[in-house]
Amino acid sequence: MIEVKNLVKSFDDKVVLEDISVTFEKGKTNLIIGASGSGKSVLLKNIVGLFKPDSGDILYDRRDFINAHRDLKTDIRREIGMLFQGGALFDSMTVEQNIKFPLDILTKMPEDEKLDRVNFCLKRVKLENTNKQMPSEISGGMQKRVGIARAIVNSSQYLFCDEPNSGLDPITSIKIDRLLAEITEEYQITTVIVTHDMNSVMEIGEYIMFLSNSHKLWEGNSDEIMHSGVQELDEFVFANKMMRKFRDQ
Numbered sequence: 001m002i003e004v005k006n007l008v009k010s011f012d013d014k015v016v017l018e019d020i021s022v023t024f025e026k027g028k029t030n031l032i033i034g035a036s037g038s039g040k041s042v043l044l045k046n047i048v049g050l051f052k053p054d055s056g057d058i059l060y061d062r063r064d065f066i067n068a069h070r071d072l073k074t075d076i077r078r079e080i081g082m083l084f085q086g087g088a089l090f091d092s093m094t095v096e097q098n099i100k101f102p103l104d105i106l107t108k109m110p111e112d113e114k115l116d117r118v119n120f121c122l123k124r125v126k127l128e129n130t131n132k133q134m135p136s137e138i139s140g141g142m143q144k145r146v147g148i149a150r151a152i153v154n155s156s157q158y159l160f161c162d163e164p165n166s167g168l169d170p171i172t173s174i175k176i177d178r179l180l181a182e183i184t185e186e187y188q189i190t191t192v193i194v195t196h197d198m199n200s201v202m203e204i205g206e207y208i209m210f211l212s213n214s215h216k217l218w219e220g221n222s223d224e225i226m227h228s229g230v231q232e233l234d235e236f237v238f239a240n241k242m243m244r245k246f247r248d249q
């Protein structure tokens with residue numbers, strides 16, 4: 001579980017996050033949605049420690065992350081897996097080397113154990129026997145799956161994904177969403193996904209927070225989002241024709 005309490009973040013005199021409080025539960029896919037520029041990425045970067053908030057608290061399973069001493073901060077960072085936009089694989093490394101990378105830099109695991117773990121994760125994302133392939137030789141969807149395998153290889157407790165579906169076709173997107181949801185439940189990970197993909201919201205939105213103009217305007221699940229009564233959220237949810245048709249049926 002990750003708790004964010006009264007988080008404030010500004011750049012110069014521009015407030016980007018205003019008093020944000022939210023709880024992301026373990027074993028659930030937690031989504032952060034909102035229009036472009038609403039502060040989703042800045043929130044994610046504060047939570048993982050890439051930005052320092054002006055004020056507020058961030059607790060990882062009750063452990064204070066912001067004021068933690070160096071050792072605890074390092075421990076928590078080791079428990080975090082990240083899936084970046086576009087996969088962000090190292091082009092010059094094989095699939096196997098990409099997935100093994102966090103184990104190489106974060107652990108003292110013997111090489112054979114690392115390879116076992118890499119193969120276990122490859123199997124979990126249904127990419128057995130692609131070890132020696134280069135990222136450029138596999139499809140975008142496969143690259144995302146390699147990214148997921150790399151994000152969980154160190155038995156991550158927390159998984160952060162920034163727009164995991166960007167650049168994918170709708171069917172592959174749904175497969176990636178389902179894989180993330182399955183892994184989240186199976187390994188009881190606290191997963192936080194930044195997205196503006198309404199398909200993802202409907203497919204895996206167990207918990208959704210809606211950011212608008214620096215504020216958390218709404219929270220709920222994928223059933224409740226259809227009847228929020230919040231105008232800004234309705235504009236976001238029903239922006240496309242298919243969702244409007246669905247609503248008006």
Ligand SMILES: Nc1ncnc2c1ncn2[C@@H]1O[C@H](COP(=O)(O)OP(=O)(O)OP(=O)(O)O)[C@@H](O)[C@H]1O
Binds near residue numbers: 034040041
């Ligand atoms: N490093 C930075 N320095 C100054 N301003 C920043 C910085 N990073 C983000 N911002 C500003 O914070 C606001 C929120 O940006 P953010 O990237 O979080 O939006 P977002 O909701 O993730 O948008 P998108 O969906 O387009 O990625 C924007 O006005 C942006 O210009």
